[in-house]
Amino acid sequence: MARWPTDTRARLQAAATELYAEQGYDRTTIAAIVRRAGLTERTFYRHFGDKREVLFANEGALTQRLEEAVAAQPDGATMREAIDAGVGAVVEALQPRRDELVRREPIVASQPELQERERMKLATWTTALSGALVARGEDEATSVLAAEVAIAVLRVAAGRWLAGSAEGELAVVLRDVGEELRALV
Amino acid sequence: MARWPTDTRARLQAAATELYAEQGYDRTTIAAIVRRAGLTERTFYRHFGDKREVLFANEGALTQRLEEAVAAQPDGATMREAIDAGVGAVVEALQPRRDELVRREPIVASQPELQERERMKLATWTTALSGALVARGEDEATSVLAAEVAIAVLRVAAGRWLAGSAEGELAVVLRDVGEELRALV
Numbered sequence: 047m048a049r050w051p052t053d054t055r056a057r058l059q060a061a062a063t064e065l066y067a068e069q070g071y072d073r074t075t076i077a078a079i080v081r082r083a084g085l086t087e088r089t090f091y092r093h094f095g096d097k098r099e100v101l102f103a104n105e106g107a108l109t110q111r112l113e114e115a116v117a118a119q120p121d122g123a124t125m126r127e128a129i130d131a132g133v134g135a136v137v138e139a140l141q142p143r144r145d146e147l148v149r150r151e152p153i154v155a156s157q158p159e160l161q162e163r164e165r166m167k168l169a170t171w172t173t174a175l176s177g178a179l180v181a182r183g184e185d186e187a188t189s190v191l192a193a194e195v196a197i198a199v200l201r202v203a204a205g206r207w208l209a210g211s212a213e214g215e216l217a218v219v220l221r222d223v224g225e226e227l228r229a230l231v
Numbered sequence: 232m233a234r235w236p237t238d239t240r241a242r243l244q245a246a247a248t249e250l251y252a253e254q255g256y257d258r259t260t261i262a263a264i265v266r267r268a269g270l271t272e273r274t275f276y277r278h279f280g281d282k283r284e285v286l287f288a289n290e291g292a293l294t295q296r297l298e299e300a301v302a303a304q305p306d307g308a309t310m311r312e313a314i315d316a317g318v319g320a321v322v323e324a325l326q327p328r329r330d331e332l333v334r335r336e337p338i339v340a341s342q343p344e345l346q347e348r349e350r351m352k353l354a355t356w357t358t359a360l361s362g363a364l365v366a367r368g369e370d371e372a373t374s375v376l377a378a379e380v381a382i383a384v385l386r387v388a389a390g391r392w393l394a395g396s397a398e399g400e401l402a403v404v405l406r407d408v409g410e411e412l413r414a415l416v
Binding site for chain 1: 343346347348350351353354372373375376377379380383384386387390391396397408409411412413415416
């Protein structure tokens with residue numbers, strides 16, 4: 047297990063993802079995850095509430111990056127620039143995790159409860175983005191719409207990027223999907 | 232209880248929604264729901280898998296309406312026309328249910344598990360819409376993007392319509408939100 051992360055949290059995530067992929071999410075117990083990681087259940091519960099949360103462990107940090115990036119835009123920035131900065135911060139964090147995310151994708155797709163949780167993660171980003179826009183003085187109704195569509199575009203772009211159906215880095219795929227949306231509406 | 236629907240399924244839904252609103256979703260048991268409705272638990276389980284499903288009971292029928300409306304468009308219809316027909320069928324079904332949906336909204340908002348389920352319902356519509364577009368011969372990647380954005384717009388419009396922050400019927404609010412999106416992108 048030398049190839050494994052030394053960080054306890056990442057080690058549990060790696061063990062869980064491996065087992066979910068090998069034997070299915072449903073059939074994987076927390077006991078099996080800690081056995082594979084060479085750790086104890088007590089340690090598991092210090093990091094995660096349940097076996098589902100292991101797959102959503104980076105969500106809080108990503109949401110915070112998004113909010114901070116929007117807030118960090120200068121006063122004169124347009125709403126569009128603020129959105130690009132927020133979504134861009136998420137994209138930058140996802141880019142180096144592509145291999146892990148490609149492995150994670152079919153696991154999430156295999157279980158309705160994980161799909162629901164995944165959609166909720168995106169909803170959290172949408173709420174965070176619209177909240178950060180409103181905090182900049184943007185109109186609330188417009189912010190909600192803009193955030194909803196921006197995260198929908200991110201979702202589509204990430205889907206293409208992970209499926210390998212679109213070439214290039216996530217940032218490039220995202221820009222292309224944005225162009226496509228403009229052409230559509 | 233003469234004011235209550237005579238249809239068993241609708242009666243269980245009315246009883247559940249009342250109790251969820253009165254005493255909270257968490258504190259409402261299936262035993263309490265059937266007591267309020269004057270029915271048995273056995274009857275409850277003939278209609279719903281659990282107390283969450285009561286709030287999502289019309290979803291399958293709506294998804295089917297959406298798919299059928301898209302499929303029913305003539306061969307020469309544009310993708311835009313097909314989407315408008317599909318979303319329009321959902322809008323038409325939601326319009327007369329406004330009072331019920333206004334009562335339902337804070338219940339769903341009160342529980343993360345219900346918010347997740349609600350997002351999943353919208354995801355189901357997105358998948359149904361893109362699938363119906365692909366079945367008409369539209370490009371898959373474009374269909375996924377168009378469906379994702381169309382349902383995001385529907386979600387925003389329904390939110391404004393239920394909050395009373397936008398005047399008029401849902402169809403009118405939806406058209407306005409669509410115009411706003413065009414101006415945004």
